[in-house]
Amino acid sequence: MPSPRPTIVNINLKALRQNLHAVRRRSGATGEIFAVVKANAYGHGAVEVARLLQEEGVGHFGVATPEEGAELRQAGIAGSITVLGGILPEQFDAVMEQDLTPALYNTEWAEALSQEASRGGRTIPVQIKVDTGMGRLGFNAGEAPEKIAAIAALPGLKILGVFSHFAFADLDNPECVRTQLATFSRIKEAVQAEGISIPFWHLSNSGAIMALPSALFNMVRPGIMLYGIPPSETFPRKDPLTPVLSWETRIIHLKEVPAGTPLSYGHTYVTSRKSRIATLPVGYADGYSRRFSNRAEVLLHGRRAPVIGRVTMDMTLADVTGIDEAALGDRVTLLGQNDGDEITAWDLARWGDSIAYEILCGIRRRVPRIYHHPEPDRSL
């Protein structure tokens, strides 16, 4: 096997399994888990993540595009794979070929899919999305019961679930959350009152799984919680989550420069003292944001070193003055733990004017993912 780049992402699959158990403790015995593995499982590697979750009994997965769904099918993921992102009729074939479950949110395309399924003598599983306040995709709440009934009557389609999505990932607006939950519950009651039976109703993202038991219904859709990260920096930490992903690099060049030395593009940083500067082989083409320029920190030997000057496409500088042990080839942590200190995804988000979600799925595919497999553990 060729040796990896000095810049790698470590994926701790044992942590993933522990986080799944934290989801299960919340969702209870009857709550099915629909694991959100879109965007390459938030940068963690969709195939490996879905494989471990499947081994652990998860039978439902969510992706954003048919291509993401096809990648999972080709890797042998057998459960339902819902395409959450919305598709055009031109993509129906791709969905049918891979036995994916499209999310439907308009009648015209539902009818078109029904016709295509019937022509091929097939029954296609679908999920129906309703908009309870996110304003993105979904039937309007007022018309949803009637539209769901109409789709339920179409040949060639089988409704697997009805779902909606919270507009506040961390539930930070209790009134909006209450309204969305009440609206979704009303739709469910109206549909059930018509005698239409739908296997799964689901609304809960990670935030709701951890903090809103009344929204669990009989399926939950965790994303960020599986990856061991809370949905906001200030989210109350009651669940034992362990970050799955860490990101590290190595020092590939080390030099001493005098005071007054300008560094990197645009010379936005000039040393104020004699300094030791480490060059790190990671840049914005790896997903290490240019916004981290002169703001982020890295860890080495359990100490913090500031990122100085502009982050460039493939390289970044850190000021390691005073960290006397720093040497060529040393490991440097960009995200994760290092000798008792830690840089979290939310720290990087703060330095990058972003959110942990974007930091994680922004780590490019050119950064090799190294998977650390858990020992079989029958006690969990």
Ligand SMILES: Cc1ncc(COP(=O)(O)O)c(C=O)c1O
């Ligand atoms: C429709 C839908 N459900 C669930 C999730 C998972 O959300 P979270 O990562 O906050 O758990 C997402 C994430 O964006 C989503 O778009």
